[in-house]
Amino acid sequence: MTEVDLNHVYKKYDGNDKYSVNDFDLHIKDKEFIVFVGPSGCGKSTTLRMIAGLEDITEGTLEIDHKVMNDVAPKNRDIAMVFQNYALYPHMTIYDNMAFGLKLRHYSKEDIDKKVKHAAEILGLTSYLKKKPAALSGGQRQRVALGRSIVRDAPIFLMDEPLSNLDAKLRVSMRAEIAKLHQRLGTTTIYVTHDQTEAMTLADRVVVMSVGKVQQIGTPLEVYNKPKNMFVAGFIGSPQMNFFNVHYKDGRISDGKGLNIGIPEGKAKMLNEKGYNDKDIVFGIRPEDIHAEEAFLETWPDAVISSTVVVSELLGATIQLYQKVDGTEFVADVNSRDYHKPGDHVKMGFDVNKAHFFDKDTTMAIYN
């Protein structure tokens, strides 16, 4: 049973005017897999390092199992951490790398041997135990780093962009291994990444961060389907959500150029209730909610626009069509059967039932 509480945590570095982490408030449940996601410099790694004790907390409290840990040394927090660059000890064998923490905690030789060999078996490293890190590939090194955490039986795992140094293919397989490992061990895990795919695939809950502030906390589906603001809407999802500056009036939105579509009654009612009739708002729609199939265009003629293809990227099953409508660019992720080459004039239908609307000034979602 290990819970972590971050109570209104702030971090300001010496000599900086601004807070690097601003009012971070989160309760992490036992066995939960939490992912901090955000662009570089958003404070996600700083927060993780504060949990590890590698950075001091400027304000607020960190509690592990309801004990305040602000002034507890990292080694006494019983936390295991996996670093982006593996942080293996290059002069030690793989066995010694994994055994180092146990030796310092005065485990018996037999126990150390048992634990290291067990972890090596889980991670497929048994035949590498006598080798040094330099003889291993990136993926194997990261597995050793995971092994070093596993042998400790630490109740909390921290992972700081553990897959960033791996190539794309290896990243996918290691991602699956981490997910399996979490299912198997059930350790409370806090994982930092800038890759929203990792966040979506691994997390029980995602914490989306930007410029030191938490933007939204929720399950992957929540942050994807109900983004709280334009940052979350744009950051989660690839390619990112399309945004149009539009004017809303009496059930229609228009950007005054090529985009002029009707929106469903239910959505229009909510916008009216929130007082946005005859006002400028931001209309957001995900690339996969824009369609090119005839059937869709015929069913929803009021949500169709004419555009010109600028770039088309064939990905196999789908094709991403980068288009322009009177100067405004957007991207649609359509079935590869609807292939169009650059320069083609096409008709695109917006699935407005899945549209998102944001306040132009606050960038907050008008409703969720």
Next chain:
Amino acid sequence: MHKFMTRRRFHVIWTTVLITILALFFLFPLVWMIVSSMKPESQIYANISNFKAFLPSGHISDWGKAYVSIFHRFPVMRYILNSVFYATSVTIGSIVVNALAGYGFAKFNFTGRKLLFGLLIALLVIPGTTLLIQQFQIAKTIGILNTPLAVILPGISSPFYIYMFRNAFAAIPDSITEAAELDGASNLRIFWNILLPMTLPTVATVGTLSFIGSWNDYVWPLMVLTNSDQFPLQVAITNINSTNPVYMNQVMAILTISTVPLVLVYIFFQKYLTQGMGSAGNGDK
């Protein structure tokens, strides 16, 4: 392609010849010293103007005579042991003290770190000899004159070695020390089990340079020691060179004896020396 290969081969031959000539220039006094210790004194002067100056005596029985005599006339063994003791103590002390200071500068944030390190670097340009009088005063004040401590202590700390260790440790990613910290290691444990083994070329370089520096030191031991029983070899050599009768072959013999440990140390640590001096001591190697 062929022309390129020929030119490349010519370049290799040319540089090899040049380096060999240069090496011979450096080797010549050393060879002369060794062969001169292996012949009677009269032959040294007789051969001085011809190529025989670089050949030992024709009689093998003459080769060790100067060595036997010098060991009979002077307590050479004691001088050697004194030198070994001083040099080893300075070497161990130098590695421990300078590495710890380098660790502090590389891995700890404290107020005034930059200023202190700047002052340390500034010390690099001050010649050691200008500090001799002050050091002597300090040694006198704390009452260690005429003791081995007077020879050893001032030789331990060195801004240059601190600078070398600081660079070597700074090249090791912080994540490695942080991983060790989370593994439960104390600062001293991290230093001893992680950082030092990862910077062996620097350890070997500082160790070798400290050993050579201490072994060759002449002025300082001469200043702080008056009891000839405590003299290191270098100070003793001057005594031998000025104690009548002075035999040139015996002087050459004691000089050869004093050179042997340095050559051995160099041969043994040569690999690390080039790594430690040539790189930033990147611990990832």
